[in-house]
Amino acid sequence: MLTCREVVNSADHLIERELSRRQQLAMKVHLLMCRHCRRYVRQLRALLQAIPFMHSKASDSEVRDVMEHIQSHQSESR
């Protein structure tokens, strides 16, 4: 049977659906019996969904800088 440490090390692969059927089954069996690992995997999923949002939106002035840079190049090339 897998240890909790092994489950944690393979959880990324489970979420990315990269495990063989046998490996997946071994994970499922462990997860059925271990609530700590169930929680770990559930929360890892939530974390991975959160990471794309960890960089906040740009400020008005940052957006303005980019747009002005683009516009100045457009008028140059005209």
Add this chain to the structure above:
Amino acid sequence: MEVREKTNFMDNATLHRLKAGDQSLFAELVRDNHRALIALAVPIVGQSEAEEVVQNAWLKAHQAIATFEGRAQLRTWLGRIVINEAKMQLRKRGRELLFSDWQSDEQSGDALADRFNRSGRWQSPPADWETDTPEDLLMREDLASCLEELLDAMPVNQRTVLELRDTTGFSFEDICNELSLSASNVRVILHRARSQLYKLVDHYEETGEC
């Protein structure tokens, strides 16, 4: 992953307008992605040049937006332009994207390694995270400065792989190609980066501070 798509959520009609040259939509694209793209460029060219690299990338993106085919997410498409610009910048400076210290990351180890006992069972199991919506998990105000600190202190290889895969949506194959790393190496590096984030959130959930 579904939620990843939401960082660039755009229906077909909107995308069509964007490609046709709608400036206010392009400005929204900048607003949603600029900081993530800066974060992608920083570990490669450094803080001082990241701004310039991303500015140039926006210029290229603006010129090429009509050719965006929608096969990748917009952020991934933008990320690719940033990586190319960053590499060009390195070449201009006579440098190369070559992290020779990438293999020797052994000592940093796994942030969660000490949470298990000798037989590999949880010794201090994860706290129960109270999350209403997963998107907000890392966006809470009192977490922001700790998150920034953690990302700044992260080994450059972990930071790069994390930004490429988890915020920009690059495939493993593309990451291996871009960074000339083996697939297994990329996965170990990514696992370590994620474990650090996991530990940060877990500690915050348990203690209310970070």
